[in-house]
Amino acid sequence: MIAVVGHTAIDHISRVVSFPPPNGSTTILDRKVYFGGGAANIAAGIATLGESCTLVSAVGPDFEGSEYDRWMKDLGIGQQFFVDPGANTPTAFMFTDPSGDQITFFEWGASRQFAGSPAPSFPFVHLATADPGFNVRVAEKSGFTSFDPGQDLHRYTASDLYSIIRHTSLLFANEHEVEGMCRTMDLSRDALIGMVPMALFTMSSRGSTLHHEGESHFVPAIPVTCADPTGAGDSYRAGFLSAYQRGLPPVECARVGTVTASFVVEKIGCQTNLPRWEDMKVRYENYFGRFDY
Template sequence: MPTYDLVVVGHFALDVIIRHGRPVQGALGGPPTYASLAARKLGALVSVISKIGDDFPAEYMRFLNMSGLDLSGLKVVEGAPTTNYVLEYLDGERKLVLKAKAPPIAPDDVPPDLMAKAVLVSPIAGEVSNIIISELRRHSEFLCLDPQGLVRSFRPDGAVELKSWFDASVLSITDIFKASFREYEHVIGTKWIREGISKLHRLGVGIVIITLGEDGSLISTQGGIYAIPAYETNVVETTGAGDAYIGAFLAEYVRGEDPVWCACVGSAAASFVVEAFGPSRFGERDEVLARAQELYDRVVKV
């Protein structure tokens, strides 16, 4: 088994996106889609550990097979559904409803000979347990956690509500933490950014990234906290932008690049994703790096 630059762990999703009360169309989603493809476009060797049901569309499988990802860790479970979300956008807010959930990632889904420079743990419906996270840490140089699925609770109708989540045993083995601001609040329990970031660093998290949508992102390293701009572009659809950001970030980080530069690459990669619907636009490496350089020239230490 090769040493992968990046392994993305979590569920693929079948997304139905609704805007202004009308379904737009279905799309392939989930971190193994957006994070993996953004990293692959930058030249990273990427694998996934995920599960889907036998309802997974053949056209999506063909798309993934042509993408250059290593899909040896993708398991199709007969008789089970693929994780399925309805995402409704209204007045700048997003409402999520879980319609179906694939089986969780199990210990035997992690290959015993897995070797990775970075592992991105990014559950979307609580499908990755602490045991799995600890096991993945042993197989990687860097463990990156996106807690988006850990801060979600589900009402009987599947509607998503955010809940508090804080697990020192997981955070203490996390090298890179990335979350949206709302998710960050539910992990840390405070809106005060410096206080929360300091708390994560004290636990041993080396890099903290907080994404802020159109306001860009913040990255905290040993060198301080830096504001990373968002690249101004024509926004068609924002789903997957955060996943693309961290996938691109990690693709550059495992090359030994400066974290602030990597964050600019992440922001640039996200700017391509939002220019089209679904996982259809990621930008070529030279295009992403050109936008990243523009952003890097505007970075501010805060």
């Protein structure tokens, strides 16, 4: 069983003509509401791929019995939720320009419950965007720990990052997060890689690189028509972690992550086009060759 810790959120995703300057405005071309939250996206991806998953998250009183709640339960995701009766379920407002760049505004809402809550321990846990102190406490108590600072990186102090990375088995980050962690911790990229057994750095459409046992392995992205980049990183993590739980070698796991992400970007919404393992396998073999798992 894979435990995932972090945000469950409602995503408001908009396409805009361009990003406005300070004190300026822009035109919204399209806006829709989707299920989201980094941890919930990863949990949904893991469950759709067929692995057992529990989500540790925080929601408002509006969540129970909602369409999103029913969706999670239909997927078989276990829910260990903190409910804050005086806050909204976290909400993200994402704006994407024609070049694919994105700006996000995030309302923490009920996620404030993480800070004062007791931390559980798990044999296998992924720490997604959430309260830094809570994530540190979970990492200290757990076995295999995968860590992804995500868009909450700005909340982590250098002490937080050093504390959590000391207990991290697998570090996920995109290139901007790598730069931010190195700056906050006053480390070089190589020094950061050297602190963890495995590091997986994604580079959007330019693929990803796995650093493991002193070697680096580049995995190219799969060329697809991208409708929306939102959720690509979350689905990559879901694919990698599901494959790793099944005992696949890390390089194969990175390829599974790449294939899983290729499905998600073809539709708008982080959980709209999640693949089953069988679907992922077909596309994997089309691009990477035989896959006996």
